Amino acid sequence: MKLRPDLAIIADAVPAASRALDVGCGDGELMAALREKGVDARGLEIDPANVTAAIARGQSVVQGDANHDLADYPDNAFDYAILSQTLQTTERPDRVVDQLLRIAPRAFVSFPNFAHWRVRLALLWSGRMPVTRLLPVAWYETPNIHHVTVSDFRDLVRTRGIAVERAWYLSGDRPTSDAAASWRAEHAIFLISRG
Amino acid sequence: MASLLHQIQHHSVTISAPLALDGGQSLPSVTIAYQSYGALASDKSNAVLVCHALTGDQYVAGNHPATGKPGWWARMVGPGKPIDTDRFFVICANVLGSCMGSSGPASPDALTGAPLGMTFPVITIGDMVRAQAMLLDHLGIARLHAVIGGSMGGMQTLAWASAYPERLASAIVIASAARHSAQNIAFHEVGRQAIMADPDWQDGQYYGGARGPTKGLAVARMAAHITYLSEAGLTEKFGRRLQARDAKSFGFDADFQIESYLRHQGLAFTDRFDANAYLYITRAMDYFDLAEAHDGQLANAFARAKDVRFTLVSFDTDWLYPTAESRRIVQALQSVGAAASFVELSAPFGHDSFLLEVPALDSIVAGSLAASLA
Numbered sequence: 132m133k134l135r136p137d138l139a140i141i142a143d144a145v146p147a148a149s150r151a152l153d154v155g156c157g158d159g160e161l162m163a164a165l166r167e168k169g170v171d172a173r174g175l176e177i178d179p180a181n182v183t184a185a186i187a188r189g190q191s192v193v194q195g196d197a198n199h200d201l202a203d204y205p206d207n208a209f210d211y212a213i214l215s216q217t218l219q220t221t222e223r224p225d226r227v228v229d230q231l232l233r234i235a236p237r238a239f240v241s242f243p244n245f246a247h248w249r250v251r252l253a254l255l256w257s258g259r260m261p262v263t264r265l266l267p268v269a270w271y272e273t274p275n276i277h278h279v280t281v282s283d284f285r286d287l288v289r290t291r292g293i294a295v296e297r298a299w300y301l302s303g304d305r306p307t308s309d310a311a312a313s314w315r316a317e318h319a320i321f322l323i324s325r326g
Numbered sequence: 327m328a329s330l331l332h333q334i335q336h337h338s339v340t341i342s343a344p345l346a347l348d349g350g351q352s353l354p355s356v357t358i359a360y361q362s363y364g365a366l367a368s369d370k371s372n373a374v375l376v377c378h379a380l381t382g383d384q385y386v387a388g389n390h391p392a393t394g395k396p397g398w399w400a401r402m403v404g405p406g407k408p409i410d411t412d413r414f415f416v417i418c419a420n421v422l423g424s425c426m427g428s429s430g431p432a433s434p435d436a437l438t439g440a441p442l443g444m445t446f447p448v449i450t451i452g453d454m455v456r457a458q459a460m461l462l463d464h465l466g467i468a469r470l471h472a473v474i475g476g477s478m479g480g481m482q483t484l485a486w487a488s489a490y491p492e493r494l495a496s497a498i499v500i501a502s503a504a505r506h507s508a509q510n511i512a513f514h515e516v517g518r519q520a521i522m523a524d525p526d527w528q529d530g531q532y533y534g535g536a537r538g539p540t541k542g543l544a545v546a547r548m549a550a551h552i553t554y555l556s557e558a559g560l561t562e563k564f565g566r567r568l569q570a571r572d573a574k575s576f577g578f579d580a581d582f583q584i585e586s587y588l589r590h591q592g593l594a595f596t597d598r599f600d601a602n603a604y605l606y607i608t609r610a611m612d613y614f615d616l617a618e619a620h621d622g623q624l625a626n627a628f629a630r631a632k633d634v635r636f637t638l639v640s641f642d643t644d645w646l647y648p649t650a651e652s653r654r655i656v657q658a659l660q661s662v663g664a665a666a667s668f669v670e671l672s673a674p675f676g677h678d679s680f681l682l683e684v685p686a687l688d689s690i691v692a693g694s695l696a697a698s699l700a
Contacts, residue, residue: 184689188693
């Protein structure tokens with residue numbers, strides 16, 4: 132089974148024999164790839180059907196909410212925390228990022244870039260909240276309550292003294308450059324660490 | 327009632343070694359009745375211990391010798407079932423203090439041969455688990471692939487992981503708690519008082535006599551049975567429907583279907599359970615607080631259990647051992663870094679959901695057992 136491009140990048144970047152917590156792990160797709168390379172991967176997931184599916188696959192997943200339940204993990208419980216496509220759905224993304232870097236010294240954070248040119252154009256031309264491939268749901272029912280752009284996230288980590296160790300930007304499933312990311316990236320993945 | 331019950335022959339082993347009890351006394355020897363299903367692998371790596379609930383017994387699968395009905399978890403244990411007896415050697419032992427062949431209040435006094443009755447010492451969940459460990463020693467099984475149980479079976483599973491973490495790879499705890507709450511104790515006390523208020527209880531010395539406390543035991547079961555069901559489930563099943571009549575009787579017959587149902591449940595229970603055993607086992611559950619012996623910190627109870635894989639399941643309609651109790655356990659496990667899985671499943675049957683048709687539970691149990699094979 133082929134992993135989503137952002138998950139493939141994360142799966143590739145987490146070193147073997149490390150410990151990782153996948154926050155918002157869904158039915159355990161990324162964890163399965165991580166386990167194959169010998170990562171001790173565990174998950175947190177809000178949807179009970181997804182949790183059930185992941186446990187049925189033999190994975191260690193706790194049903195819980197990234198907004199509140201990250202507090203239950205001790206400091207440095209993991210080498211890596213992973214938050215893929217979930218940051219924009221949280222109540223307080225800044226606090227969630229703080230929790231990730233409390234639980235683990237390093238974290239992968241990926242999100243759809245709200246400043247992608249298609250989104251900008253859609254808003255500019257139609258004057259309506261954009262509905263795109265990565266943001267397919269209308270404004271009133273979208274779980275994405277905190278839309279974020281590549282520049283917003285860079286600002287957030289800078290002001291909080293968080294270091295960016297690496298970043299990947301994707302347009303479709305192809306990489307795009309750092310400089311062009313603000314316009315061209317549909318999707319961004321940051322590897323951050325405590326500054 | 328009890329006389330019939332005690333005529334059944336159970337497969338059991340008597341271990342002639344003393345068992346020191348949490349209450350300070352000790353049993354000079356321990357008889358443990360148990361059933362096993364499937365075949366033990368030559369390297370003894372495939373043993374799964376199933377722990378039964380308050381009124382359960384060792385007859386997990388197959389037919390029950392007293393009722394003739396399928397075992398209490400026949401839907402979960404058997405060839406091709408989630409606890410697959412084609413792969414696993416499944417053991418279930420009647421708990422200490424119970425009435426299906428293991429040492430309990432109906433056991434004979436070593437000197438006089440008369441039933442012990444209330445001179446049988448009060449036992450705990452920890453004592454039950456120590457007795458099970460003695461059975462495994464007797465069977466030559468050093469390490470279990472998994473321990474699994476629902477309700478009181480889950481309490482034993484937690485106690486296993488706490489006391490013998492090196493003896494199990496996986497612990498599966500369903501619809502359970504790490505301690506009995508005030509509400510849990512309260513319902514049990516109602517049941518015990520019903521038994522002890524029955525004149526036929528005779529301070530527990532009713533064995534061999536013509537009468538036993540069937541009325542008290544039936545009332546205890548009726549009260550407890552309510553706690554096993556959800557309000558919505560009761561409403562759906564019975565509502566305010568009348569039992570085999572068109573109008574209220576303006577008397578105290580079982581006018582309502584729910585009354586008739588509870589009376590039947592209470593009475594049927596007395597055919598298969600001993601009142602004194604009910605007193606002892608409910609007491610053991612009330613005394614259960616896994617954190618107590620660990621400075622009140624539940625996490626400390628699991629300090630040595632980092633390498634055990636835990637799976638916890640609660641049910642959204644279970645108000646006896648609600649989800650918050652499972653979450654407390656999960657938090658404690660996370661704080662020591664143990665691999666823990668947890669999910670709250672949606673099921674309409676209240677606490678009894680762990681015994682009934684909940685397909686998600688089946689896949690979780692099967693998946694958790696397969697995971698710890700890896």
